[in-house]
Amino acid sequence: MFPLRDENPTEIFPLFTLVLIAANLAVWFMIQGAGLSPEALQQSVCAYGAIPAEITGRTDPLPESLRRFGELCAPGGLTWEAALTSMFLHGGWLHLIGNMWFLWIFGNNVEDSMGRLRFLLFYLLTGLAAVGAHVVSSPGSVIPTVGASGAISGIMGAYLVLYPRVRVYTLFIIIIFIRVIPLPAWVMLAYWFVLQLLMGAGTPTDGGGVAFWAHVGGFVAGAVLVKLFENRQLVRAKRAHVKLDRREIAHGGWW
Numbered sequence: 001m002f003p004l005r006d007e008n009p010t011e012i013f014p015l016f017t018l019v020l021i022a023a024n025l026a027v028w029f030m031i032q033g034a035g036l037s038p039e040a041l042q043q044s045v046c047a048y049g050a051i052p053a054e055i056t057g058r059t060d061p062l063p064e065s066l067r068r069f070g071e072l073c074a075p076g077g078l079t080w081e082a083a084l085t086s087m088f089l090h091g092g093w094l095h096l097i098g099n100m101w102f103l104w105i106f107g108n109n110v111e112d113s114m115g116r117l118r119f120l121l122f123y124l125l126t127g128l129a130a131v132g133a134h135v136v137s138s139p140g141s142v143i144p145t146v147g148a149s150g151a152i153s154g155i156m157g158a159y160l161v162l163y164p165r166v167r168v169y170t171l172f173i174i175i176i177f178i179r180v181i182p183l184p185a186w187v188m189l190a191y192w193f194v195l196q197l198l199m200g201a202g203t204p205t206d207g208g209g210v211a212f213w214a215h216v217g218g219f220v221a222g223a224v225l226v227k228l229f230e231n232r233q234l235v236r237a238k239r240a241h242v243k244l245d246r247r248e249i250a251h252g253g254w255w
Contacts, residue, residue, distance in 0.1 A: 001192070006167065006168045010112045025096075045091065045146055052140065052143075086145060112238060126151050126155070138213075149211075153217075158226035166185045167185070168182070200212030
């Protein structure tokens with residue numbers, strides 16, 4: 001399931017959503033070398049990625065399967081500061097593009113519901129919560145974690161609370177079956193969240209790959225914190241706008 005667009009018009013220009021996308025792209029090109037140099041990519045991930053063992057100060061003996069990671073990233077990098085810097089790094093083009101697409105689909109509406117400065121603070125806090133969840137799940141891991149997906153998970157959690165019934169046009173690809181199906185946001189987002197839980201439960205916490213518990217932590221943080229950050233006037237305006245659009249479509253025979 002891959003979201004293509006939603007039926008949720010914006011009331012204000014999504015300035016900080018675009019600023020965050022631009023910041024991630026700038027880091028990718030200027031610091032990570034756009035992934036063209038494996039050495040530059042590795043250096044950036046080791047220098048600015050969040051390594052749980054450095055944050056917690058644990059020096060557990062490494063299992064044989066992880067020794068190569070300990071050798072790749074020499075100790076002595078950033079500690080808690082990396083929880084912030086890691087949010088703007090990515091491991092590859094697909095990682096970057098996927099994250100930025102989800103940020104645009106859901107972020108513009110969440111920014112629209114909070115106002116710009118609240119949205120920026122919300123994004124950073126949920127991103128930090130996601131890194132914290134990952135560190136708690138793997139306190140002795142020497143594998144760097146990078147990516148905006150924790151903060152974007154927070155945005156998705158907020159979207160679920162704010163607009164559960166808004167339709168999201170979702171791409172389904174099952175072998176030769178390819179369809180775009182409009183789903184209520186709660187169906188698509190609940191499916192995504194349950195998938196992260198299942199994958200997190202089935203993945204060794206000291207292994208590499210996707211930081212599923214960071215996604216879970218960010219999502220939960222977003223769902224919990226959204227009511228503290230929402231601007232109720234903006235949310236009411238958006239919901240009224242969505243209802244008006246639906247009435248217009250129904251009147252035209254398309255609903």
